[in-house]
Amino acid sequence: MVEKARAPAWYWIVAVLAVIWNGFGCFDYVMTVTRNVAYLSAFPREYVAYLDTLPLWLVGFWALGVGGGLAGALLLLRRARLAAAAFGVSLLGLVVTSVYQWRDTEAPAISSADVAISVAIWLIALALLLFSLRMLRAGVLR
Template sequence: MSSSTVKPPVWFWVVSVLALLWNLVGVASYLMDAYISIEQLEAMTQEMRELYEGRPAWVTACFAIAVFGGTLASIALVLRKKWARPVFIISLIAAIAQFVHWLFMTNSPDVYGAEVYVMPILVVLFGAYEIFFAKQGIEKGWLS
């Protein structure tokens, strides 16, 4: 029942913990979004509020899958489990689906301006790196 994994270098732990922290920030963002107060809604412009209230349930589900999946995968990475990689893949697919809706199926770029693209680009790049990192961990024997 013992594992034949190789001891990972220190930077593996640094990257793994950073990935976990990154994904926990995503969970916090989701929870703030899910439990938005009436006061916060009233502080939005009419266009922002229409975007928020008009979001389909599947987009909210993709948001939840992306952040909770990424967090679960990051925990698996810290625990050195190779199933982190497929969970990171599912998380990234969910994030991309959410961003496709946000960027191309709504008028959010008109409402928020060009900065609306920044977070989706960061999330996709970091998500792709997490998948690559987990793949490298499997290949190097750091994950079992």
């Protein structure tokens, strides 16, 4: 049996923060697709109306993005090698949904806060994928 490398304390901090971050992404997804009135009341009406026009296949890729991210984070907690694959699936979902939204001429105007959130999502998704690959190579993930 191959002995796995010891996970440093900062590994666990990253894994827990990844669960919290991706858990919020899943919460946002569920509240949005179930049309939770209280949650959606914080968004502009035109944005909520736009959500109703999204094709089902795109909503599926959104689910892959947030679900893959949460799965990857939970797999980090288990120190499972499949974490990297899950983060890869998450990134695929992010790529497809982002490209669709950037190209959609009917999408509502975005604010600088929206751009900042999108940049943060991209940076964190890429960082988690790279982190999981590094931990896989280091033998922390089994």
